[in-house]
Amino acid sequence: MNVTDLRAALRERADTVIDHDAAQRIVQVRARVRVARRRRIAGVAALTVCALAVVSAVAAFPDPVAGPDRPAEPDRTPTAEPSDLAPLPTIQHEGFLSHSGEFDLVAAKMGAPGQNTLDLTIPAHSGEVHVAMVCSGVSGPSGVYWVSGYAGDSRPDRPNSYWCGRDLDGPVVPGVSGSPPGPWSYDDAGLTFGPSSEPLTVHLELTQEVDKDGVPLDRPDAIGDYVPVSHPDAVLGVGVYAVADPITTVAGTDIRPRVGLAGQDYLYQDNRTSKPGERSLTWTLRPSDEERFYDFVATDAVDPDKPQHGVEAVLDGSSCIYNVGGYRSFRAGGCLLSPGVPHTITLTIQGDPLANAELGIVLYARGG
Amino acid sequence: MSLVNPGDTTASPVVTTMTGRAGFDEFVVARAGSLLRTAYLLTRDRHLAEDLVQTALAKAWFARRRINGDPEPYVRRIMVNEFASGRRRKWRGERPTAELPETLRPAHEPHTDLWHALANLPRRQRAVIVLRFFDDLTEAETARTLGVSVGTVKSQTARALAKLRVDPLLEVN
Numbered sequence: 139m140n141v142t143d144l145r146a147a148l149r150e151r152a153d154t155v156i157d158h159d160a161a162q163r164i165v166q167v168r169a170r171v172r173v174a175r176r177r178r179i180a181g182v183a184a185l186t187v188c189a190l191a192v193v194s195a196v197a198a199f200p201d202p203v204a205g206p207d208r209p210a211e212p213d214r215t216p217t218a219e220p221s222d223l224a225p226l227p228t229i230q231h232e233g234f235l236s237h238s239g240e241f242d243l244v245a246a247k248m249g250a251p252g253q254n255t256l257d258l259t260i261p262a263h264s265g266e267v268h269v270a271m272v273c274s275g276v277s278g279p280s281g282v283y284w285v286s287g288y289a290g291d292s293r294p295d296r297p298n299s300y301w302c303g304r305d306l307d308g309p310v311v312p313g314v315s316g317s318p319p320g321p322w323s324y325d326d327a328g329l330t331f332g333p334s335s336e337p338l339t340v341h342l343e344l345t346q347e348v349d350k351d352g353v354p355l356d357r358p359d360a361i362g363d364y365v366p367v368s369h370p371d372a373v374l375g376v377g378v379y380a381v382a383d384p385i386t387t388v389a390g391t392d393i394r395p396r397v398g399l400a401g402q403d404y405l406y407q408d409n410r411t412s413k414p415g416e417r418s419l420t421w422t423l424r425p426s427d428e429e430r431f432y433d434f435v436a437t438d439a440v441d442p443d444k445p446q447h448g449v450e451a452v453l454d455g456s457s458c459i460y461n462v463g464g465y466r467s468f469r470a471g472g473c474l475l476s477p478g479v480p481h482t483i484t485l486t487i488q489g490d491p492l493a494n495a496e497l498g499i500v501l502y503a504r505g506g
Numbered sequence: 507m508s509l510v511n512p513g514d515t516t517a518s519p520v521v522t523t524m525t526g527r528a529g530f531d532e533f534v535v536a537r538a539g540s541l542l543r544t545a546y547l548l549t550r551d552r553h554l555a556e557d558l559v560q561t562a563l564a565k566a567w568f569a570r571r572r573i574n575g576d577p578e579p580y581v582r583r584i585m586v587n588e589f590a591s592g593r594r595r596k597w598r599g600e601r602p603t604a605e606l607p608e609t610l611r612p613a614h615e616p617h618t619d620l621w622h623a624l625a626n627l628p629r630r631q632r633a634v635i636v637l638r639f640f641d642d643l644t645e646a647e648t649a650r651t652l653g654v655s656v657g658t659v660k661s662q663t664a665r666a667l668a669k670l671r672v673d674p675l676l677e678v679n
Contacts, residue, residue, distance in 0.1 A: 148640040152543040170564035
């Protein structure tokens with residue numbers, strides 16, 4: 139690849155962007171300006187109240203050390219940032235678990251049968267939020283119907299989509315699924331958004347994936363578009379979870395302070411990472427009285443041209459999870475570690491590791 | 507800075523100022539499409555690109571009295587730094603599970619390998635690549651846009667190109 143190729147490639151990619159929303163964009167930008175202006179005014183008002191309080195306090199209790207003439211502080215107009223916002227309160231909802239590990243439910247809505255679209259707006263928020271989507275009531279082969287979700291006014295041709303099935307098996311549990319001792323599976327289906335100083339509206343649709351001729355596909359495909367459809371029995375649901383801030387990063391992946399497994403929170407303890415390009419990583423753990431859990435991260439570990447390859451995770455000589463799908467980078471759940479005995483965890487990249495390959499093992503202990 | 511964005515297929519715009527609402531609207535109509543293309547190369551996602559452009563435009567509105575002359579470099583600077591700071595998180599697409607999916611191969615798209623290789627670059631290096639080789643900014647202009655030294659632009663460019671050259675996705679082809 140040379141620079142000329144790079145220029146051409148960038149230009150060709152950029153040419154795929156068609157600007158449909160030119161007129162609407164002005165409306166959207168003005169709306170953002172209005173919101174920001176309101177927040178600035180609110181910030182000034184709050185600062186004024188604080189300043190008055192400080193002035194009153196100083197008048198009542200003069201500082202005996204301060205000199206007579208202090209230079210005036212520069213005039214600053216405060217602006218409200220998402221980090222200034224209070225956390226959204228956790229709610230209860232019959233369709234979604236209210237708490238699991240790093241997730242706390244802050245908004246949820248379940249549609250009526252036949253309601254093939256569903257919108258949910260959450261207030262401005264200070265941290266990351268995860269949107270869990272669910273769809274049920276649809277009979278027939280799974281994969282024919284999907285629930286697709288996106289935010290804002292620009293609908294992608296391939297919105298984030300999730301299987302639509304026949305029945306709901308209890309409330310939705312975000313994040314990790316499985317049963318003791320594991321292996322658990324990380325299920326990140328859904329949408330994730332960062333902090334926002336504006337309300338966020340999520341749109342859900344019942345969809346089918348169609349090929350370029352509009353023929354529905356009955357298996358997940360990398361090239362189809364998701365088009366809105368209707369079904370008299372389909373029930374859509376959406377739950378928005380506040381996500382705990384990362385506590386560290388392992389092999390380029392954010393690690394949260396806790397994960398939820400089978401109704402219990404496990405708290406982050408420690409991690410080990412390999413050097414870039416190394417094929418395997420082994421971690422021997424001393425015995426502990428605590429019930430512990432491990433998961434692992436593989437970054438740039440699998441050659442996308444060899445999808446049959448994966449990463450093998452071996453716990454105490456037994457393969458706990460094997461081949462996680464031929465993805466270049468991924469995070470996978472491991473197994474529970476029995477208390478009182480030592481453990482050895484070994485990750486091995488199948489095939490030749492890529493130059494930037496990195497492996498990480500993350501250890502958690504059951505919280506009280 | 508050149509007013510002609512070499513990545514554009516549209517006609518070269520007239521310099522627009524943002525002294526009032528009409529001027530601001532005129533600027534958005536004339537140049538947001540170009541900014542959107544840059545934002546798309548940065549974020550690799552149409553929705554995030556639109557979000558990034560709107561964020562930069564809204565911030566530029568509050569700073570309009572400080573902008574002399576062509577506002578586009580100023581807006582682009584806000585946009586690129588907003589992206590490089592990572593404050594806005596991208597959507598996570600479909601994520602891997604423990605099951606091997608039926609279909610793993612992506613659809614053939616132009617320069618798919620480079621597109622994926624760009625995703626492996628750190629945000630600032632990707633921004634440097636887009637500014638230098640799509641927006642065709644000089645090293646000095648890129649440095650001003652990112653708020654870094656020319657030396658940093660040179661080193662970031664060299665590292666990014668080196669990383670792209672050894673990226674297995676591109677080596678294959």
